[in-house]
Amino acid sequence: MPGHQNVGAVSEIGYVSMRTRDLSESIANAVDVFGLHETASDGRKAFITAQNKHHELVYTQADEDAIDHIGLVVSSAGELDAVRAKVDRGGYRVVSEQPIEDHIEQGFAFVGPEGYTWQLYTEKLDYCMRKRGSLTPDRLGHVNIKSRNAPAMRDFLTEVFDFRVSDAIGIDNFFMRCNDDHHGIAIFSSSDLGLHHHAWQAGNVMDLGRLGDRLARRGARLAWGPVRHGAGDNIAVYFIEPNGAVIEYYCDMETIRDKERPARVWDPEDLYWINQWDGQVPAGILDFGVVPVER
Numbered sequence: 001m002p003g004h005q006n007v008g009a010v011s012e013i014g015y016v017s018m019r020t021r022d023l024s025e026s027i028a029n030a031v032d033v034f035g036l037h038e039t040a041s042d043g044r045k046a047f048i049t050a051q052n053k054h055h056e057l058v059y060t061q062a063d064e065d066a067i068d069h070i071g072l073v074v075s076s077a078g079e080l081d082a083v084r085a086k087v088d089r090g091g092y093r094v095v096s097e098q099p100i101e102d103h104i105e106q107g108f109a110f111v112g113p114e115g116y117t118w119q120l121y122t123e124k125l126d127y128c129m130r131k132r133g134s135l136t137p138d139r140l141g142h143v144n145i146k147s148r149n150a151p152a153m154r155d156f157l158t159e160v161f162d163f164r165v166s167d168a169i170g171i172d173n174f175f176m177r178c179n180d181d182h183h184g185i186a187i188f189s190s191s192d193l194g195l196h197h198h199a200w201q202a203g204n205v206m207d208l209g210r211l212g213d214r215l216a217r218r219g220a221r222l223a224w225g226p227v228r229h230g231a232g233d234n235i236a237v238y239f240i241e242p243n244g245a246v247i248e249y250y251c252d253m254e255t256i257r258d259k260e261r262p263a264r265v266w267d268p269e270d271l272y273w274i275n276q277w278d279g280q281v282p283a284g285i286l287d288f289g290v291v292p293v294e295r
Ligand SMILES: [Fe+2]
Pocket: 142, 144, 186, 197, 199, 248
């Protein structure tokens, strides 16, 4: 991506593939409420994007709401081989030697720690979709996953995917980057597992307001925000999508151009890390999310 300098093998967060018990509701939420585009659908599976990609979000009709897998873009075939070697050395179970979604050039999928499935792939760069004005986010920016062993998940992302810690909240929560975005994956320490939220970059703070307007017109509302995070500096709003995952819409995230920038470590008692304005989190918001598919 122009302007994005990789830290290691992974160049960006590619897509989130989820299962949903109500495909049409999930598509309607993504397209009508959130302003994304549906690029392909066969009635069982839908591919959805903000712009310039075939998909950044995939929904599959299923009997359960779940996170199927997370797609990470690898910058070259050589880097893909290097990650594959680390996956083999780590003894992780490869579940597909081929891309498990359409419109991917090369890739493989494996089950990592705590049952999360990862698709590593090189992109086909032949897709162009124009942004629908301010209704549409710029792109998928990051995912936030829950972990029962956050330090081990941090080590996995560091060793296998070359992520680096941007901010650490004690030893419980880690914000990790693969390029100059402050974080591409965040890990929340939790007694349950799952994708808590997927987050999309807005052009500016007014777009966050317009999302609030669209939700209100439908009799819905933001679940949290706007807030100014301390870790990442982004202004963000959150709402719940039909399958129970949380969607974040954010702008103004910190850019880290120095690959060697050391991790900023927060005292967990200092709640400024989560919200610079009031240090508060709404009750119950962390209980949302979708569990990993068992393979
Ligand atoms: Fe987030």
